[in-house]
Amino acid sequence: MQKHTIASTCFLLAALLCAPGSFAQPNPGAVDILALASSPRWLTTKVYIEGEPQTDVKADYSEVVGISTWDLETNRYEFFDAVTGVSKYNKGGGGYFFVTGDQKHHILVPEFGPIKTVVRRLEALNKTEFTYSREVPRDMVENNPPVRIHVVHTPYKGE
Structure with a gap:
């Protein structure tokens, strides 16, 4: 029952994120949602603060760095440590995801850990790049x- 409550909450949140004027209008910057399936895994290759794309700050935002898997058939995701390969599932790194109808937001609903919905703005999604942005405390310090921050991923070729 809790899963249904969380899912319902997410759908309500998605509806609120979509301004009424955005319905039934073409989205010129639409992303290719199916591109998530073009690679079984995606690796974080760069993190930068908005307005400073030349400066990679991955070291300051290690919580968002890793390898991710996305299953479009089940809308499930899971994150892994890029160095050790260990799953981050039990720390909120796994659950369900969906993309809003206007294809502007990517929403995560973790199953474990500090359960909270994460709304990420889709910046680029194609067969060679998956980039999202979101607001976080500077250096991830409360x-x-x-x-x-903008988090850039490319298809991961390793094990």
Whole structure:
């Protein structure tokens, strides 16, 4: 029953994120959702703060760095540590995802850990790049001012 409550909450959140004026209008910057299935795994290759794409700050945002899997048939995801390959599932790194109808937001609903819905803005999604952005505290330190980070992924070729 809890899964249904979480899913319902996410759908409500998605509806609220879509401005009424955005319905039935073409989205010129639409992403290719099916591109998530073009690679079984995606590797974080760069993290940068909005407005500073030349500076890679992966070391300051290790919580968002890793390997991710996306199953479009079940809408399930799971994150793994890029160095050890260990799953992050029990720490909130696995659950369900969906993309809003306007294809502008990618929403995660973790099954375990500090359960909270994560809304990410889709910046690029094609067969060679998956980039999202979201607001987080600077350097992922609570009470720091928020910044918008962009997290860039490319298809992962390793084990």
